[in-house]
Amino acid sequence: MLQKKICMLGGFAVGKTSLVRRFVQSIFSETYLTTVGVKIDKKSVVLSDKTVDLILWDLAGEDDIGSFRLSYVRGATGLVLVADGTRAATLTVALTLRERTEAEFGAMPFVLLLNKSDLADQWTISDDAINEMRQSGYQIYLTSALSGESVDDAFIQLASLVSK
Amino acid sequence: METLRQLLVGREISELSRVTQLLDVPEQHAAAVGDVLPRAVTHAPQAQLSEAFSPVVERSVQRSIQKDPATLTDILYPLFLPAIRKSIGEKIDQTFQSLNESLRYIFTWRGLKWRLEAWRTGTSFAEVVLKHSLIYRVEHVFLIHRNSGLLIAHATAENATSEDPQLISSMLSAIQDFAKDSFNEKEQGALDTIRFGELRLWSEVGPFATLVAVIRGNPPEELHEIVRDALLRIHSESSGALEKFDGDSTQLAGVRATLETCVELKQEDSTQAFPWLAVAAVTLVLIAAGSWLFLSWQSGQRWQDYVSRLEAQPGIIVAQQSARGGHFYISGLRDPLAADPATLLSGTEVDPARVHSQWQFYQSLDPKFVLKRLTASLAPPKSVRLSIVEDRIVAEGEAPDTWIDRARAAARQLPAGGPVFDISRVRDVSPEARAAENWQTYVSRLEAQPGIIVAQQTARGGHFYISGLRDPLAADPQALLSGTGVDPVRVHAQWQPYQSLDPTFVLKRLTASLTPPKTVRLSIVGDRIVAEGEAPDTWIDRARAAARELSAGGPAFDISKVRDVSPEARAAEHWQTYVSRLEAQPGIIVAQQTAKGGHFYISGLRDPQAADPQALLSGTGVDPARVHAQWQFYQSLDPKFVLKRLTASLTPPKTARLLIAKDRIVVVGEAPAAWINRARIASQQLAADGLTLEISDLRELTPKELVHLREGIQAVDILFDSGEAVPGPEQLPVLDRLANQLKELATDARKAGVTARFMLTGHSDTTGRETTNLSISVARAETVRALLKKRGVDPELLLVRGAGTFEPAETEKAQTGSSVNRRVSVSVNFD
Numbered sequence: 001m002l003q004k005k006i007c008m009l010g011g012f013a014v015g016k017t018s019l020v021r022r023f024v025q026s027i028f029s030e031t032y033l034t035t036v037g038v039k040i041d042k043k044s045v046v047l048s049d050k051t052v053d054l055i056l057w058d059l060a061g062e063d064d065i066g067s068f069r070l071s072y073v074r075g076a077t078g079l080v081l082v083a084d085g086t087r088a089a090t091l092t093v094a095l096t097l098r099e100r101t102e103a104e105f106g107a108m109p110f111v112l113l114l115n116k117s118d119l120a121d122q123w124t125i126s127d128d129a130i131n132e133m134r135q136s137g138y139q140i141y142l143t144s145a146l147s148g149e150s151v152d153d154a155f156i157q158l159a160s161l162v163s164k
Numbered sequence: 165m166e167t168l169r170q171l172l173v174g175r176e177i178s179e180l181s182r183v184t185q186l187l188d189v190p191e192q193h194a195a196a197v198g199d200v201l202p203r204a205v206t207h208a209p210q211a212q213l214s215e216a217f218s219p220v221v222e223r224s225v226q227r228s229i230q231k232d233p234a235t236l237t238d239i240l241y242p243l244f245l246p247a248i249r250k251s252i253g254e255k256i257d258q259t260f261q262s263l264n265e266s267l268r269y270i271f272t273w274r275g276l277k278w279r280l281e282a283w284r285t286g287t288s289f290a291e292v293v294l295k296h297s298l299i300y301r302v303e304h305v306f307l308i309h310r311n312s313g314l315l316i317a318h319a320t321a322e323n324a325t326s327e328d329p330q331l332i333s334s335m336l337s338a339i340q341d342f343a344k345d346s347f348n349e350k351e352q353g354a355l356d357t358i359r360f361g362e363l364r365l366w367s368e369v370g371p372f373a374t375l376v377a378v379i380r381g382n383p384p385e386e387l388h389e390i391v392r393d394a395l396l397r398i399h400s401e402s403s404g405a406l407e408k409f410d411g412d413s414t415q416l417a418g419v420r421a422t423l424e425t426c427v428e429l430k431q432e433d434s435t436q437a438f439p440w441l442a443v444a445a446v447t448l449v450l451i452a453a454g455s456w457l458f459l460s461w462q463s464g465q466r467w468q469d470y471v472s473r474l475e476a477q478p479g480i481i482v483a484q485q486s487a488r489g490g491h492f493y494i495s496g497l498r499d500p501l502a503a504d505p506a507t508l509l510s511g512t513e514v515d516p517a518r519v520h521s522q523w524q525f526y527q528s529l530d531p532k533f534v535l536k537r538l539t540a541s542l543a544p545p546k547s548v549r550l551s552i553v554e555d556r557i558v559a560e561g562e563a564p565d566t567w568i569d570r571a572r573a574a575a576r577q578l579p580a581g582g583p584v585f586d587i588s589r590v591r592d593v594s595p596e597a598r599a600a601e602n603w604q605t606y607v608s609r610l611e612a613q614p615g616i617i618v619a620q621q622t623a624r625g626g627h628f629y630i631s632g633l634r635d636p637l638a639a640d641p642q643a644l645l646s647g648t649g650v651d652p653v654r655v656h657a658q659w660q661p662y663q664s665l666d667p668t669f670v671l672k673r674l675t676a677s678l679t680p681p682k683t684v685r686l687s688i689v690g691d692r693i694v695a696e697g698e699a700p701d702t703w704i705d706r707a708r709a710a711a712r713e714l715s716a717g718g719p720a721f722d723i724s725k726v727r728d729v730s731p732e733a734r735a736a737e738h739w740q741t742y743v744s745r746l747e748a749q750p751g752i753i754v755a756q757q758t759a760k761g762g763h764f765y766i767s768g769l770r771d772p773q774a775a776d777p778q779a780l781l782s783g784t785g786v787d788p789a790r791v792h793a794q795w796q797f798y799q800s801l802d803p804k805f806v807l808k809r810l811t812a813s814l815t816p817p818k819t820a821r822l823l824i825a826k827d828r829i830v831v832v833g834e835a836p837a838a839w840i841n842r843a844r845i846a847s848q849q850l851a852a853d854g855l856t857l858e859i860s861d862l863r864e865l866t867p868k869e870l871v872h873l874r875e876g877i878q879a880v881d882i883l884f885d886s887g888e889a890v891p892g893p894e895q896l897p898v899l900d901r902l903a904n905q906l907k908e909l910a911t912d913a914r915k916a917g918v919t920a921r922f923m924l925t926g927h928s929d930t931t932g933r934e935t936t937n938l939s940i941s942v943a944r945a946e947t948v949r950a951l952l953k954k955r956g957v958d959p960e961l962l963l964v965r966g967a968g969t970f971e972p973a974e975t976e977k978a979q980t981g982s983s984v985n986r987r988v989s990v991s992v993n994f995d
Contacts, residue, residue, distance in 0.1 A: 002411055003314045003315065003411040003413070005334070025331070027328055027331050032335075036335075036338060040331050055313070055331070057334065057338065069341070071341045071345055072338060072341060074311060
């Protein structure tokens with residue numbers, strides 16, 4: 001049994017929880033997010049040579065980065081950063097959160113999900129910016145909670161990164 | 165030299181002196197070593213260094229404590245305090261728990277029992293109490309990686325269920341973090357107890373892993389130690405793997421066994437012996453007492469029910485009633501027509517044997533009882549109905565005046581104070597009135613009859629007159645009288661016949677006059693009479709004529725739906741005539757016959773001697789071209805056919821005749837023997853078929869000259885000497901003569917159509933042995949046969965047999981034997 005602790009980080013209302021709802025096993029209700037500040041789900045990813053159980057710590061999204069419970073990230077081996085493609089500020093929040101965790105716990109693999117790709121007309125993040133980030137090695141996925149687009153691919157990518 | 169030395173190694177010498185000085189001066193030497201010591205320690209092999217240091221460190225700590233314990237205590241204080249605090253806390257908890265339990269059980273029966281057990285086993289009372297009262301079970305044990313919250317191992321008790329343990333373990337550590345963060349708890353401790361109803365979560369935190377036990381029930385504090393021991397064991401056994409744990413739990417598969425030991429921990433409720441016998445006995449007594457009370461209450465209740473039922477009865481007045489010692493006493497008044505109190509008892513479940521009643525008869529003036537009495541005494545006719553209207557008794561209906569008079573008398577005799585009997589509503593029905601009524605009934609019955617028209621009717625002086633029209637096919641008015649109560653003698657009727665044009669009557673008339681065949685059905689459709697079906701043209705012609713003759717204004721007669729079937733019907737009739745003619749024929753058996761599409765098919769069996777079916781066709785009117793017959797030949801056993809066949813096969817001579825007598829065939833007259841023989845063979849064959857051919861009445865026919873010749877031949881004997889098989893020479897003329905006779909007879913017989921056969925029988929006298937005699941007799945016959953053959957007699961006709969001494973010509977007396985008996989005789993047979 002191979003398990004990895006993964007933290008899902010992102011600003012307020014970027015759609016982390018609804019993005020993964022259809023793809024994960026879950027026993028806890030979403031009220032945990034507002035009470036304990038974290039909700040734990042499980043995603044089993046089948047890779048070519050093994051199966052990895054990603055234990056997803058879905059941390060409550062807050063735009064006030066200072067109130068972020070950093071201790072929940074301890075022991076994580078990977079991150080899922082989620083930003084809302086229609087609010088460019090959330091990308092900054094996600095990247096800042098990553099910087100903070102890196103400063104505290106060291107660098108770790110991550111994937112960046114730009115969510116709400118179904119709302120193309122409200123999109124605010126330029127393709128150039130995305131390409132630039134990709135060139136600097138970021139694994140970026142345009143996702144949609146509505147269609148479930150690319151979500152599985154992102155999990156597979158992250159699983160192979162953390163189980164290397 | 166010195167200069168050369170200075171030039172060559174001057175620098176080395178000064179350097180060497182500096183080092184020597186450095187080593188010699190301790191201060192300088194210590195400073196130098198101090199410079200490199202931390203680096204040297206870093207580079208030295210760890211094991212050797214620890215080995216080298218540990219005695220020194222141990223001794224220094226020892227010395228430091230001897231010198232001033234406060235220094236080390238200060239150093240270790242932050243380390244010890246939480247551990248000590250926790251340990252003391254648990255001890256206090258344990259003490260409180262045992263004190264609680266002790267107080268709870270100190271005065272109970274169970275408590276006394278446990279005290280005894282503690283005294284007996286020498287353990288503390290608290291321990292015994294805990295042993296019995298703590299009931300718990302460890303349902304799950306999670307081993308959780310402390311840093312990442314990932315599940316390392318998990319063990320579950322039998323039948324215990326939980327959600328995904330991976331998710332639970334992460335959430336547990338999240339909650340640990342949450343609690344710690346939320347209350348700013350900086351110390352190394354952890355959330356060690358979570359309690360939720362029956363469930364408790366106990367955590368033990370180790371350096372790398374946390375062990376969480378999920379316990380259902382009330383665990384003793386000692387369980388903490390057990391769980392802690394398990395965690396320690398896991399850490400000491402696999403500390404390396406735990407430290408390096410990165411989510412791959414395969415390296416730590418071994419820890420599961422340790423977890424399993426924790427999961428097995430439980431304390432089950434000990435089953436107590438329950439005093440079943442005592443409880444059962446008490447229950448039985450209670451049931452018995454309860455039932456007795458219930459039954460006596462119930463019987464009293466039933467008696468009261470019965471009494472109130474009696475009181476509710478009209479015509480019954482309960483004067484007194486009481487219940488004493490299970491017996492019931494009742495007395496009062498009762499109308500003879502009221503319900504019988506004893507009968508009312510049945511169905512109340514009150515035991516009749518326990519009821520003692522005393523009833524005085526009285527006449528109730530209750531209208532119901534008066535009504536009953538009146539009904540019984542007046543016996544009103546069926547046409548009168550008595551009823552209670554308010555508190556009067558009213559008679560309604562019809563009655564003869566005699567009854568009305570009786571009722572009036574009864575009304576006068578009713579006692580005062582009771583109900584009045586009102587008979588004013590009873591109509592007087594005198595016989596005359598009845599007769600008139602009956603007459604009206606009869607008239608309306610007549611008027612309802614189809615085919616009857618009542619023109620006039622009157623009743624005068626007890627006589628009735630009626631006149632009108634009547635169809636002859638309508639119901640007989642006289643017959644309708646029966647059952648109406650009208651006296652036929654008083655009825656004077658005059659009916660004019662007429663033909664009703666009512667379709668029913670027209671139909672009846674048509675049916676009577678036309679007599680339609682069975683294939684035709686007449687019915688009324690609307691106001692027409694319709695004939696349907698099949699009929700020959702003759703009937704259709706008649707029907708058409710009848711239709712024309714129907715009177716105008718009446719129903720029409722429609723015969724268009726009758727199909728003309730005359731040609732086919734005639735052909736079919738002819739065919740049936742032919743078939744029945746065939747069936748009447750002896751020697752013809754009709755198996756099957758049908759008519760299909762104007763053609764006729766017939767098949768069956770036919771004796772060759774029977775009449776030709778084809779020939780029988782002539783005169784039947786059946787077209788031979790339309791007849792397709794298939795006949796199988798068979799031999800009829802009908803005596804007539806047997807006779808025919810016999811006549812054909814036996815060809816009897818003119819002197820013989822075959823007759824049928826009853827079921828037998830008899831041959832009478834005369835016939836040659838040969839023919840009789842053939843007839844006999846035929847008779848035997850017939851017998852196999854169950855038929856009899858009698859030939860006993862047949863006389864054999866042999867011509868007179870043949871008979872004469874036969875007699876001549878049969879008188880001849882060829883004689884022999886004693887012991888000789890060859891006749892003497894004196895017999896030769898006899899033989900010659902015999903041969904001629906035989907030849908003549910054979911020839912004549914052949915001419916007469918029979919075959920004459922000659923039996924040569926040899927004889928001997930009685931002298932000598934019997935076997936010799938028999939063989940010599942045969943030998944004599946053979947010799948004669950040979951001699952006759954020699955003389956030209958056909959040997960085929962000569963038969964031989966030896967008779968020995970059994971057929972003597974004369975009885976012998978002399979010892980010498982009889983010369984007459986030594987002979988060969990001849991007999992003749994015709995066949």
